[in-house]
Amino acid sequence: MRKSLLALTFILPATAVLAQSPEDAVEARQGYFEMLGAQMAVLGPMAQGKIDFDATKAQIAADNIAALAKVNVAPLFMEGTSTDDMADTKAKPEIWSNMELFGEKATAFHEAAAEMPAAAGSLETLQPAVGKLGGTCKGCHDEFRAK
Template sequence: MRPLLLAALVLPFVAATAGAQSDPIKERQAIMKQIGEQTGAGAAMLKGEAPFDAAKAAAIFKTYTEGGAKFGSLFPEGSDKGDTKALPAVWSNRAGFDAELAAFNKAVAAGAPNIGTADGFKSAFSAVAQTCRTCHSTYKAR
């Protein structure tokens, strides 16, 4: 009985400590690295430098969907300090930043059903890429 009671008391503390030790800057950089790698592969297909591959297109949009779902929560107050290219506008204009992220997620969701063909992928990928450019021009240092 005592070990169970001890575990019940300690487990929430351990979980809270583990969460507090996460690094949102590194987490968002990892997500953006994955998105960037997938975007490079998509751009190659878009430009005809690589053949269209429906499985690869699906992997690209899966990465976009998963990354977009997590990304917004990785900009808490105070995460503007450190090794980050996020501009102060992320925090000073949070509503605008959140709107840009919502536009990305909407473009991904709208395009995903159409990526099974080369033409569908090109259209969907182009729409998503436009949201990336718009957001980066305002919220990311070059």
Template sequence: MMKKVFVIGMTAAVLMASTLAAATDVEDAIEYRQGVFNTIKWNFGPMAAMVKGKIDFDAAEFSRRADVVAVLAKLPREGFIEGSDVGETDARPEIWENKDDFDAGMDALAKNAAALADAAKSGDMDVIKPVFGELGKTCKGCHDDFRVED
């Protein structure tokens, strides 16, 4: 009898621990991807201001920020784990329902961010602007399809 109680108690403890671990994993995944996207936004904003002429163009600063975004653009996908469509997130269910389309958007983000980093090395706003515009369209496309906007 004591052995049965012990086994049942241990089974319950393992199930509770795995449920808590899964919840933590989901919360961590959401926090991770939001952190990456916020850091992209942090770097994207000043570049957008330079492209729009709202602040003076600083080629070295623009290039540094473009390099950072190129690295960051490769990271968010791993934060979209199964079950992370609920909780404190603006992620729409379409991410998991249309995973191939979402993955294509993530690939385009990485590709276009790398292209911007390359264009930024020219230091020429005429070269940078159209590439920056393509990256902006990529971001907007995913936001339109896969993110709940405020």
């Protein structure tokens, strides 16, 4: 578990550094959100009672979210990779024209993600934490993710 997390924190920045072409950046970016999504795919349904609560699985997903939130994704959002520039992305140009708001949305996500590990122990604490975390997904998608 610790090993895999450790590997994760190394691999991701490495990918980011390697992302030189816009296509690479978009691919890495989408990979990053896929990884976030994979954790949320465990936590969301658990919090909503669609699947049974499993403390071990919840803890892994919560720890992964917190770790992923620590990744500096700035290189993944390289200039010239918005929906204006490329077909295969949903990143709106507003990300770059309104970096300040984008940063606020990112901070909200970071804060909610940081609370996840401590909240994963019981369903009662997990539910509001997932609600808050998912809310930060929506909050950013509304502004910066093309439909």
